[in-house]
Amino acid sequence: AAGREVITTRPKLDAGKIFNLPFSPAIRAGGFIFCSGSVAVNPETGEPEHGTVAGETRRILQNVKALLESAGSSLEKIVKVNVLLYDMNEFENMNRVYREFFPKEPPARTTCGVQLAWGFKVEIECVALA
Numbered sequence: 001a002a003g004r005e006v007i008t009t010r011p012k013l014d015a016g017k018i019f020n021l022p023f024s025p026a027i028r029a030g031g032f033i034f035c036s037g038s039v040a041v042n043p044e045t046g047e048p049e050h051g052t053v054a055g056e057t058r059r060i061l062q063n064v065k066a067l068l069e070s071a072g073s074s075l076e077k078i079v080k081v082n083v084l085l086y087d088m089n090e091f092e093n094m095n096r097v098y099r100e101f102f103p104k105e106p107p108a109r110t111t112c113g114v115q116l117a118w119g120f121k122v123e124i125e126c127v128a129l130a
Helices: 053-070 088-100
Strands: 004-007 026-029 030-039 079-083 108-113 121-129
Touching: 004 053, 030 053, 030 079, 053 121, 079 088, 088 108
Parallel strands: 079 108
Antiparallel strands: 004 026, 026 030, 030 121, 079 121
């Protein structure tokens, strides 16, 4: 569609392809980049990296940073984040790592406790300025 571009510059971060699911890693449209939910995967191999909430959060945010930068954006341009946690008792463990990536003026955010697929503990999606 006009004004809609799929961001596919990091194939090992394309969970849609890795897990054979019907979604794109990110879409650029209307001055924004809409990133699908990301789980902790190794950016070199595409293999899942299950770990602690802190470890998964760190890997996801590193991958989101790489995905956004490959599309000409950055973590600093994120305007909205949704964090999905398998257990809200892990809220502070996620926040401890999250603060490292957003030390000042963090984006708007919602965090929900949910049941995640394949044993992942964290999933993060975001919208950034293109």
